[in-house]
Amino acid sequence: MFGNLKYFIxxxxxxxxxLFLKNNIEGLKxxxxxxxxxxxxxxxxxxxxxxxxxxxxxxxxxxGKKLHExxxxxxxxxxYRLTENGxxxxxxxxxxxxxSGTTLQKLLTGELEIGWTPREGEEVWVVxxxxxxxxxxxxxxxxxxxxxxxxxFRTEEEGIQDMKDRGWL
Numbered sequence: 001m002f003g004n005l006k007y008f009i010x011x012x013x014x015x016x017x018x019l020f021l022k023n024n025i026e027g028l029k030x031x032x033x034x035x036x037x038x039x040x041x042x043x044x045x046x047x048x049x050x051x052x053x054x055x056x057x058x059x060x061x062x063x064g065k066k067l068h069e070x071x072x073x074x075x076x077x078x079x080y081r082l083t084e085n086g087x088x089x090x091x092x093x094x095x096x097x098x099x100s101g102t103t104l105q106k107l108l109t110g111e112l113e114i115g116w117t118p119r120e121g122e123e124v125w126v127v128x129x130x131x132x133x134x135x136x137x138x139x140x141x142x143x144x145x146x147x148x149x150x151x152x153f154r155t156e157e158e159g160i161q162d163m164k165d166r167g168w169l
Contacts, residue, residue, distance in 0.1 A: 022062070053084040063107060063114060073107065074115040116154065117147070124152050125159040129168055134159030 060082040079090040106112040118139040125134040153159040
């Protein structure tokens with residue numbers, strides 16, 4: 001639709017930007033990028049130049065997050081967030097730092113997935129081997145080990161299914 005990425009990002013509507021990104025991400029998944037991009041990384045390299053609140057807000061929305069909302073990525077131990085500067089990760093001794101573009105690319109193409117981490121006080125469902133139904137609790141930091149071991153769920157139905165899968169029901 002737009003041959004010039006800079007023009008597109010600065011002048012297109014949010015919906016047009018989102019459609020543009022989705023089309024290019026679909027191209028990456030299939031192994032060929034649409035809109036005359038010859039290399040898979042070209043779109044992501046060019047996006048680095050145009051990081052701004054508008055564009056990263058669209059990317060965050062596509063991933064089901066808001067700017068500055070922290071999340072974890074499955075199979076990775078760091079905390080992440082999207083800001084107007086791009087995808088950032090948290091280092092204990094250095095604070096927040098920009099993450100490589102390949103991590104964002106893998107998130108957008110589905111190679112990596114955002115994991116669920118409940119917030120402090122959020123209602124969660126906990127399963128125990130000696131109880132017949134999941135129990136609703138307010139998440140607290142001392143539940144982190146249970147979360148890591150796969151005993152905490154967003155819904156009662158997810159907890160029941162897990163108990164069935166484990167042979168507890």
